[in-house]
Amino acid sequence: MTEPSDESRTVHDGRTMPEDKRTSILLLGVDRYVVSACCRLGVDAVAVYGPVTRDNGLQEIPDGVTAVFCDDHRNPEAVLTALHRAGLADRQFDAVQTTDEWALVTAAVLGAALGCRALDSGAAVLFRDKYLQKERVRAAGVLTARTWLVEDIHFLDGDVPPMPFTPAVIKPVAGAGTSQTSVVNDGAELETLARAYRKRRTASRTFVAEEFMEGQEWTADGIVSGGELVFYGLGEYGASCLSVIESGASLRMRKFDPHTERWAYDLAGPVVLAALTALGAPDGVFHMELFHDPETGQVAFSECALRRGGALTQEEIHCKFNVDLGEAAVLCALGDRPAPVVKVRSGTVGSSYLPSRAGTLLSCPTPEQLRQLPDVEFARIDQPPGMVLPEAFGATGERLGQVMFTTDSVDLLDQRVEETQSWFLEHLRVIPHEVVTRRLRDWSREVVGADYADVLYDPEGK
Structure with a gap:
């Protein structure tokens, strides 16, 4: 199947x-x-x-x-x-x-x-090297971005060769989670980026430049066994991962319904199958990313990992399709062919990262409290109180928490996401980085219930 x-x-x-x-x-x-x-x-x-x-x-x-x-x-x-x-x-x-x-x-x-x-x-x-991966998929005739290998980005200093295409997305050749990913428009911007990475002494030095592709970023998460595609569920990001990292927004995802959104599966299915075939995917769970151009209707391959997708991919796929990707991964590893009992849940299944503020986390709603909100199916808090939250997270694998929704429509999903994020921010208590000591003393009275104000010694009053 x-x-x-x-x-x-x-x-x-x-x-x-x-x-x-x-x-x-x-x-x-x-x-x-x-x-x-x-x-x-x-x-x-x-x-x-x-x-x-x-x-x-x-x-x-x-x-x-x-x-x-x-x-x-x-x-x-x-x-x-x-x-x-x-x-x-x-x-x-x-x-x-x-x-x-x-x-x-x-x-x-x-x-x-x-x-x-x-x-x-x-x-x-x-399945690790993004340059080799795209070269293999393109050679098989699958639409994908052109690539250019940057062997050592630290050594691009005044000697940047002419770029074969612009704009270009620059990323570590074997990275993940959109970490250290940037868009450059010309050789000068690439040289500036290289200088910054050299100054920071980044561990990643071999990068790939990819032709920038317009369109919506889709996902395909599924199971392959013996080289055969057993199952996949299609989805989309609310905005591209790169734009989320650059803007500091909260990542959003949802799964396409194979009945009411059959058109999406018809467009993406051949690309998913062709890419997996080109890469010789044997047995395992995979996470693939695609680009859909609404104007042309074309779907292009972006990249593919032979492991489960991050964030709440496991939970979304299980909720929408009744497929346990964790169990499938074990069976595939052992050479057993998974045979999922696929049951498509009607309506919309989607998720969102929870918003954050920079500073030291004092408290935030618990998963149990989040699950009491309308249409919240599941919630997880990834950072406990006491953690120092950054101005912006630098990769899609970093977040304060996540929440999954089940709704009757995409519009209602968007509404629930906005409502939940607003409610979460109202109940999020963070000590800002720039807070003065006076404010910390005020918070100790309000939150901890203890007064650490200065006092005078009074031998009479003790």
């Missing part, structure tokens, strides 16, 4: 693995939905994770999953040495799986080293 439908199927086979033949899987990073699926399917999971997950504390590792800490779960050496220290050097894993964009090639390398199922390293490279 290449498109969402209401056809009922059996998920896996409804059984867990026999205790004497438990399948074992090595997870790089902690994906709450992948870990949950392993527990539900009876898969013996070993999750290797790093400092960010441990320090963040948002994603808990449940009992029954072996947790192994290492300095960097994206580094093969760190993972292997951690497995040895944990006494797991001789563990016979059946597969290696990751939802972490930056650990995709590491998973491929470890699969070869451990002699178990994993993505082929050549395929992993294609």
Whole structure:
């Protein structure tokens, strides 16, 4: 099946693995939905994770999953040495799986080293390197932006070659989340950008320049098994990811309905299938981005990752189509073909990031309080009180919180987003960066209920 439908199927086979033949899987990073699926399917999971997950504390590792800490779960050496220290050097894993964009090639390398199922390293490279990816897709005849490789952006100093096209989007060749992404209109702007990156000593130095494409930014999230497209759900961003980062606005998304918005699936379907075929997508969950030109009706390929999309992609797909991408990722990693029971929910499913203000977060509404608002289906707060919030988040993977809605129409979705964001800002308490000490003392009385005013010693009154 290449498109969402209401056809009922059996998920896996409804059984867990026999205790004497438990399948074992090595997870790089902690994906709450992948870990949950392993527990539900009876898969013996070993999750290797790093400092960010441990320090963040948002994603808990449940009992029954072996947790192994290492300095960097994206580094093969760190993972292997951690497995040895944990006494797991001789563990016979059946597969290696990751939802972490930056650990995709590491998973491929470890699969070869451990002699178990994993993505082929050549395929992993294609799904990481945006330059190689676009070159491969364009060679297959799929409409996509022209590209130009900037081998080392730190060395573009007074020696910028003529740009083959302008304007151009400049981004790390293996980046994610729209981080360090900019638009330049000529060689002078590119040189200025290069100088700024060199001054900041950015870790990313190899960049790709892509031809700027007009249009709406669409998404396709789905499952591929044995090179065949099993399922996908189509969606759109409220505004392009780049414009959201530049403006400091809140990212918005929604899913297209395959019945009432069939035209979108008819336009995007051939491009999704052709791009996956060109990239040789084997088994896994994918997140693809596309550009739709409303004037011409053309859909162009933008980029594709062989892992689940970020933000609330898992929740939106599950809510709209009854498809669990976390479970699908586990089954694909193990070589089992997912057979989702697709049930299209009527109406509109969408989500939005929650607005923020710069400063130290004192308090904000809880997920439970957010779920009490009209048409709110799900909510998550990613930053706890006490965190210092920036003037603007620098990537789409950074946010204060997220909320998902289910409404009867797109117009009502837009209304609920605006209402919820306004309500959230009214109840958001942040100490601004520039606040003076006097104001902090006032807030201590108002919020904490404690008075830290200056007092005089009075031996009589004690």
